[in-house]
Amino acid sequence: MPTEPTNIVFKRRVEDYVKSLQNSICTALEQLDGKAKFSQDVWAHKESGGGKTRILQQGNVFEKAGVNFSAITSTLSPTLAVRLGVQPQNIFATGISLVLHPVSPMVPIVHMNLRYLELANGEAWFGGGMDLTPCYLFEEDARHFHQSLKEACDKHDPTFYPVFKQWCDEYFFIKHRGETRGVGGVFFDYLKEDRDKTWAFVQELGNAFVNVYVPIAQRRKSEAWGQREKQWQYLRRGRYVEFNLVYDRGTLFGLETEGRVESILMSLPPEVHWRYNHQPEDGSREAALVSVLKQPRTWI
Amino acid sequence: MPTEPTNIVFKRRVEDYVKSLQNSICTALEQLDGKAKFSQDVWAHKESGGGKTRILQQGNVFEKAGVNFSAITSTLSPTLAVRLGVQPQNIFATGISLVLHPVSPMVPIVHMNLRYLELANGEAWFGGGMDLTPCYLFEEDARHFHQSLKEACDKHDPTFYPVFKQWCDEYFFIKHRGETRGVGGVFFDYLKEDRDKTWAFVQELGNAFVNVYVPIAQRRKSEAWGQREKQWQYLRRGRYVEFNLVYDRGTLFGLETEGRVESILMSLPPEVHWRYNHQPEDGSREAALVSVLKQPRTWI
Numbered sequence: 001m002p003t004e005p006t007n008i009v010f011k012r013r014v015e016d017y018v019k020s021l022q023n024s025i026c027t028a029l030e031q032l033d034g035k036a037k038f039s040q041d042v043w044a045h046k047e048s049g050g051g052k053t054r055i056l057q058q059g060n061v062f063e064k065a066g067v068n069f070s071a072i073t074s075t076l077s078p079t080l081a082v083r084l085g086v087q088p089q090n091i092f093a094t095g096i097s098l099v100l101h102p103v104s105p106m107v108p109i110v111h112m113n114l115r116y117l118e119l120a121n122g123e124a125w126f127g128g129g130m131d132l133t134p135c136y137l138f139e140e141d142a143r144h145f146h147q148s149l150k151e152a153c154d155k156h157d158p159t160f161y162p163v164f165k166q167w168c169d170e171y172f173f174i175k176h177r178g179e180t181r182g183v184g185g186v187f188f189d190y191l192k193e194d195r196d197k198t199w200a201f202v203q204e205l206g207n208a209f210v211n212v213y214v215p216i217a218q219r220r221k222s223e224a225w226g227q228r229e230k231q232w233q234y235l236r237r238g239r240y241v242e243f244n245l246v247y248d249r250g251t252l253f254g255l256e257t258e259g260r261v262e263s264i265l266m267s268l269p270p271e272v273h274w275r276y277n278h279q280p281e282d283g284s285r286e287a288a289l290v291s292v293l294k295q296p297r298t299w300i
Numbered sequence: 301m302p303t304e305p306t307n308i309v310f311k312r313r314v315e316d317y318v319k320s321l322q323n324s325i326c327t328a329l330e331q332l333d334g335k336a337k338f339s340q341d342v343w344a345h346k347e348s349g350g351g352k353t354r355i356l357q358q359g360n361v362f363e364k365a366g367v368n369f370s371a372i373t374s375t376l377s378p379t380l381a382v383r384l385g386v387q388p389q390n391i392f393a394t395g396i397s398l399v400l401h402p403v404s405p406m407v408p409i410v411h412m413n414l415r416y417l418e419l420a421n422g423e424a425w426f427g428g429g430m431d432l433t434p435c436y437l438f439e440e441d442a443r444h445f446h447q448s449l450k451e452a453c454d455k456h457d458p459t460f461y462p463v464f465k466q467w468c469d470e471y472f473f474i475k476h477r478g479e480t481r482g483v484g485g486v487f488f489d490y491l492k493e494d495r496d497k498t499w500a501f502v503q504e505l506g507n508a509f510v511n512v513y514v515p516i517a518q519r520r521k522s523e524a525w526g527q528r529e530k531q532w533q534y535l536r537r538g539r540y541v542e543f544n545l546v547y548d549r550g551t552l553f554g555l556e557t558e559g560r561v562e563s564i565l566m567s568l569p570p571e572v573h574w575r576y577n578h579q580p581e582d583g584s585r586e587a588a589l590v591s592v593l594k595q596p597r598t599w600i
Contacts, residue, residue, distance in 0.1 A: 055576045055577075057575075057576065064574070064576070171339075175555075175562050176555045176558075176564075177561065234571075238568070241541060241545070241572075242545060245541070245542060245545035245546050246545050246546075246555070255475075255476045255546070259475075261476050261477065262576060263528065264476075264579045265542075265574065266575040266576055268538070269574065270573060270574060270575065271534075271571070271572070271573050272541075272571070272572045272573075272574075273570060273571050273572075274565065274568040274569065274570060275357075275570065276340065276355045276357065276364070276366070276562060276574075277355075277562045278568055
């Protein structure tokens with residue numbers, strides 16, 4: 001029996017991991033929601049590979065939650081080849097991507113993405129991260145989020161957390177608004193060195209997700225809110241859309257590699273408002289959030 | 301008394317025209333709306349110049365209508381310099397930009413932009429256009445819109461309408477959806493030759509706006525609609541956001557030249573929904589619209 005080349009084995013190991021992570025995360029989120037269930041769409045990429053898109057809508061806790069797995073092989077578009085500084089060639093990409101839009105404005109939006117890319121020429125790297133986008137600031141939540149991420153990072157390299165925390169603040173920056181998207185977390189890309197170490201770290205992060213986010217959602221889901229808070233959430237979701245469509249590398253990568261549009265754009269919130277020149281009142285809780293987004297903090 | 305150099309006189313003439321066009325269009329739209337009035341924000345660009353942003357919200361006919369005038373001088377960003385194929389230098393830009401988001405899903409969204417740009421090196425050009433985005437297709441409206449635009453074009457050059465109509469279909473194409481944004485109209489850019497002829501044409505188009513759009517809105521504003529139609533409008537507005545934030549040259553130009561964000565993004569609809577994988581029913585009026593967007597038609 002022929003043995004598979006090492007790199008094929010490795011990319012399938014990553015693929016298997018993110019696939020099983022999708023299962024365990026969806027189970028935990030259904031339990032948290034207590035009402036709605038994920039529905040699944042299996043899709044095939046027009047070139048090679050495909051994915052499983054799972055969406056939960058109109059739940060108790062989540063208005064819309066998307067947890068995507070995909071593993072595709074695609075021709076690199078000229079635009080992407082230039083951006084990556086390589087010749088046009090095939091690229092293999094596998095990963096998990098999730099965005100949760102809660103019903104309650106008190107429960108923060110969360111996003112996680114873990115991805116592995118491999119070019120036909122053998123170059124390969126990991127990218128991804130996890131970040132939190134509250135509509136109302138609970139410092140305790142931001143600290144818990146960052147503390148948990150720091151612990152996961154520190155098990156692998158003490159430089160990871162400070163570097164990836166700052167990278168996150170810089171990446172999720174809505175330049176035209178002069179605001180970060182949320183209170184940050186960790187972000188990294190093009191991690192090419194020391195594959196096994198990075199791979200262990202990526203799994204650590206994936207495995208940590210439920211314990212990082214679910215306690216925050218549990219804590220906030222019974223917090224009181226009314227029309228004023230819901231309206232503010234609709235406006236904040238507008239910023240989320242602005243970031244994802246104008247700046248997000250993952251969204252643009254997906255659209256440019258002609259990925260499945262509905263899976264890529266599952267990140268967009270179910271209902272969004274734009275009100276001309278809306279400014280939160282001085283001294284309000286809404287203004288308190290914005291001031292943190294304009295000046296990212298150290299949370300630990 | 302010194303005489304002004306000709307090119308300064310010309311750019312001020314364009315500026316004065318678009319400024320007065322803003323007035324006459326706002327007057328006509330307030331009359332059509334019958335309830336809400338435009339409020340005005342005067343703003344200054346951080347380098348030189350500024351604009352007047354006029355917004356009408358929660359009217360009888362319009363949920364949100366924005367009519368912007370601006371005239372700025374700005375340093376060309378490196379990105380824009382590369383895109384225009386010129387050295388970094390100052391650019392003067394003046395124009396009018398309007399986007400009307402009606403309350404009724406039966407009244408189409410309309411967009412018009414007329415702009416004049418002049419580089420410090422003397423190169424100058426006009427760009428702009430006018431296009432219609434219905435949520436429900438009324439062929440009579442699309443024909444009236446295109447017929448009126450063709451008449452305006454034909455007074456200046458018989459090649460204008462066919463060329464600019466096709467340019468519009470190509471420009472307002474949401475690649476990742478495989479759909480045009482609406483039923484088109486006219487679009488043109490980088491018109492550098494024969495300045496006086498182009499300038500006369502641009503004024504023709506500006507002057508035509510009220511007679512092109514208002515009769516359509518008048519005809520459709522009393523058309524019946526219910527929850528189903530409003531929900532469809534919210535979803536279609538999602539496509540409008542996708543186009544404007546991912547592809548629109550004017551929006552990206554504005555954000556990159558650090559224009560006033562609230563004025564640039566006044567084009568975004570007041571309320572928007574994204575529903576995962578929504579498909580209109582076969583044979584429905586919603587499906588009829590989509591089929592026209594997937595295969596642009598000749599309307600005359």
